[in-house]
Every structure is written in C-alpha cells, then in structure tokens.
Amino acid sequence: MQETERKRSWPELVGYRGTAAAAIIEYQNPHVDAIIVKKGTIVTAEFLCDRVRVWVDEGGIVYRTPIIG
Numbered sequence: 001m002q003e004t005e006r007k008r009s010w011p012e013l014v015g016y017r018g019t020a021a022a023a024i025i026e027y028q029n030p031h032v033d034a035i036i037v038k039k040g041t042i043v044t045a046e047f048l049c050d051r052v053r054v055w056v057d058e059g060g061i062v063y064r065t066p067i068i069g
Helices: 018-030
Strands: 033-038 050-057
Touching: 018 033, 018 050
Parallel strands: 033 050
Antiparallel strands: none
C-alpha cells in the first residue's frame, strides 16, 4: 500500500473487541495510535491525523466505526 492509500477508517471492526480492533488498526496503518475510549467518555474535539479513537461499549466491544481524527 502506498503512502496515500493508507487506511483512514475501519467499519469492518464494529463488533470486534476493542483491544483486537486497536491492534488491527495499528498494524494496518503504523502511523497512527489507536486509543480505546469507553462509551460516554468526554473527549477533546481537536483533529489529530495520527490518532484513531476506538469507541467501545460497556462490554469492550467496538460500537462505531473507528476513523482517523
């Protein structure tokens, strides 16, 4: 995959365990840090091109598409 073709979103990871999803994201795009965030957590609004928030529910399951930002 070329620099411009790196993944920017991972809709296929909805339903995965958050820790597994984070590992897959960082493997597929080594230029980002995947951060697991629990549902209901307040986060800052700034956009970071090297961050992917992995939103998980109470059971640790990804419930929305992880995207760079």
